[in-house]
Amino acid sequence: MRSTLWLSFFAAILAAWWVMYAMSLDMDLDLLGRPGEMGAAMAAMDPRMPMYMPMANFGPLFWMWAIMMAAMMLPTLVPTLRVYEDLMVSANGTRTGWLGVLLGYFIVWVVFAAAITGAQLALLFGGVIDMLGIARSAWVGGGLLLIVGLFQFTRAKEICHGVCHAPAMYFLGHWRTGFAGGLRMGLGLGAFCVGCCWxxxxxxxxxxxxxxxWMGLATLFMVIEKLPQIGHLVTKPMGILLCLAGLAVMIGG
Structure with missing residues (x-):
C-alpha cells in the first residue's frame, strides 16, 4: 500500500510536468518559454479581438494553472508527507489520513490557481502582460522581482515558512486522525504554504x-526551502538575489 501510494504520487507529478510540456509545444514555445513564429504571433494578439483564444479565457487558463500547481507544489510536499508517516505509529495516523493531508493541501493550491487565473486575465486585459503571461514593461517585471525579494524578509514569510519547514510542529499542535482529520490538516498546511510560496x-x-x-527553477528552490536541514539557510539569500535582479531589470529596461 505504501509503495503504491508513493509511486502514484510521483507518477502524478511526472504526468503534470508532461502535460505542461505538451501545452508548451502546442503554443510553439521551447523549454525557456521562447516563442517560435506561431508563439510570437500569439503573444502579440489583442485579447479583446472577437475570436476564441484559450489563454484569454478563464476555463482553459485555470486548468493550465491547476496542472502547474500539481507539477510545482506537490514535490514540495514530500518532506511533510514523510513527517506524517513518521507519526503514523506514534500518533495513530493512517494511510487514509495521509491521503487526506495530500488532498487538503492540493485543494488550497487549486483555489490559488483560480485566484491567479483571475489576476492573469486582469493583467492581460489591462495590457500589463502579453498573451503568454510575460510582463510587457521592465518596470513591472523588475518591480515584481523586488516585491517578492523583499517579502522573503517579512514576518509573514517567517511564520509561513516556519510551518512548511517544520511540519512536525504543526502536526503535533493540530493533530486529527482519519481522512477527515488529515484533510483538515492538509487545508491548514496548504494555506501556510500559499502564504510562503505565492x-x-x-x-x-x-x-x-x-x-x-524558469518555473522548474522556482520549484527546485521551493523544495530546497522546505528541507529540514538547510531550508532556513536559503530564504534570505534568495531575497537578496531577487532584489538585486529586480533592480537590474528596472535599470536595464
Whole structure:
C-alpha cells in the first residue's frame, strides 16, 4: 500500500510536468518559454479581438494553472508527507489520513490557481502582460522581482515558512486522525504554504508562465526551502538575489 501510494504520487507529478510540456509545444514555445513564429504571433494578439483564444479565457487558463500547481507544489510536499508517516505509529495516523493531508493541501493550491487565473486575465486585459503571461514593461517585471525579494524578509514569510519547514510542529499542535482529520490538516498546511510560496508563482509573470525552465527553477528552490536541514539557510539569500535582479531589470529596461 505504501509503495503504491508513493509511486502514484510521483507518477502524478511526472504526468503534470508532461502535460505542461505538451501545452508548451502546442503554443510553439521551447523549454525557456521562447516563442517560435506561431508563439510570437500569439503573444502579440489583442485579447479583446472577437475570436476564441484559450489563454484569454478563464476555463482553459485555470486548468493550465491547476496542472502547474500539481507539477510545482506537490514535490514540495514530500518532506511533510514523510513527517506524517513518521507519526503514523506514534500518533495513530493512517494511510487514509495521509491521503487526506495530500488532498487538503492540493485543494488550497487549486483555489490559488483560480485566484491567479483571475489576476492573469486582469493583467492581460489591462495590457500589463502579453498573451503568454510575460510582463510587457521592465518596470513591472523588475518591480515584481523586488516585491517578492523583499517579502522573503517579512514576518509573514517567517511564520509561513516556519510551518512548511517544520511540519512536525504543526502536526503535533493540530493533530486529527482519519481522512477527515488529515484533510483538515492538509487545508491548514496548504494555506501556510500559499502564504510562503505565492511570490514564486507570481514570478511566472516575469520569466513567462509557460517557461518550463524558469518555473522548474522556482520549484527546485521551493523544495530546497522546505528541507529540514538547510531550508532556513536559503530564504534570505534568495531575497537578496531577487532584489538585486529586480533592480537590474528596472535599470536595464
Amino acid at each position: 511570490g514564486f508563482m507570481a514570478l511566472g509573470f516575469v520569466g513567462g508562465v509557460m517557461n518550463l525552465a
